[in-house]
Amino acid sequence: AALVGLGGRTVATAPGCMTVPADPAHVIDAVVEAGAQLLRETGRRCVGAGLAVPSAVAEPEGTALNPLHVAWPAGAPVRELFNRSLAAAGIRGEDGEPVTGFAGNDVNLAALAEHRHGAGGGAQHLLCVATGHRGVGGALVLDGRLHTGSAGLALEVGHLTVNPEGPPCHCGSRGCLDIEADPLAFLTAAGRDPGPEVSLLQQARDLLREKYATEPSVRAATGQLIDRLGLGLAGLVNILNPDRIILGGLHRELLEADPERLRAVVAERSLWGRSGGVPILPCTLDHNSLVGAAELAWQPVLDDPLAALGVG
Structure with missing residues (x-):
């Protein structure tokens, strides 16, 4: 609160x-x-x-x-x-x-705040993608207003398929961004069993910050999630043509760990990315x-x- x-x-x-x-x-x-x-x-x-x-x-x-x-x-x-x-x-x-x-x-609310007071300031078409304790969410701000669709349900980006052979998702599909690029996916890819003491997001952040430089399994997990996230972002760029992307939660830390890898995946997989690139920035507001x-x-x-x- x-x-x-x-x-x-x-x-x-x-x-x-x-x-x-x-x-x-x-x-x-x-x-x-x-x-x-x-x-x-x-x-x-x-x-x-x-x-x-x-x-x-x-x-x-x-x-x-x-x-x-x-x-x-x-x-x-x-x-x-x-x-x-x-x-x-x-x-x-x-x-x-x-x-x-x-x-x-x-x-949606994170995107609104970042557009008005943070990393999204000045963007006309702002795409925000973030992951918290579980799952992946997205939001789009168009000309200063949230795009929520006809009934408030737009931009369920977590249910883009980024790994067709991946595990089942809660939505009924397989390999969705929701389960391929959230904190639990990172911990699992790094060979860690999550504990109950703190949130999965905090456990994933701590692991990334403390072990990325020294443990190959953590670097490999980081690369895997960046590639999955990049595939999802590239698809969104092709559809939405945003002028800026901002990333929150664990995705912000993934971007900071290897910014060139994520930007390269998005540029390689998207038409708009190849034509000059879309700025990808971390969210800045606590x-x-x-x-x-x-x-x-x-x-x-x-x-x-x-x-x-x-x-x-």
Whole structure:
């Protein structure tokens, strides 16, 4: 959880880790309580709240359509649960009414934040691809606006096939980017058994940073994931023709480990890459999904500041 001011400025954060139960209300309640505690500790007032969800969020319903890596049921009403939790926690605006809660896909929100305040600034057609604890997500910002498709479900890039002979994916296909280029894939390729102590993302990051220079198995795993990721990015470049690509989560570390290899794969496999190359950059914002969630909550204030703040 985080408190985020105008301009993407993070005021305070509350790190947390918990086992995710099948009922999303338990996680959402915990997140809201962490946010409420930050408000109490800092004395700040809240004008809105945003929730970053590890799933496509269908619009206009605000439901989690495909939470493949958590045990939530498909179609869980995450926005409704979020607003209910905000009201129960007593998080209210200047008018005494509960603040409005918004919800969006976590990678979509990361892309929005990076476009406004980070590595995506100035891009007209920005492609963001990232991996967190599990899976791979993508987002596209066109002319300053998220492209979410007709119902909020666009850019499910994790289900591009990059290895037709690969293992089965949760979606029913095989060899998808989702299971070929996430932290678990990296740990497995490097011959490591993941432990339960910290997130898979943190385990993969630690292994890459500490052992890349000294262990051939880690370098080989890095090369394998870069090649898989590059294939996926090349396909996206051919379809979308972005003017910039930004990478988050473990993908940011893979880019930094061997930037020329990734760029070479994308250039070799894409028409647009051959014609001059597409800049591929690391995301630069800490907690970019949370910053993006805050951007959703700030938008009514930016659209009509006096009305949103109860002035006039």
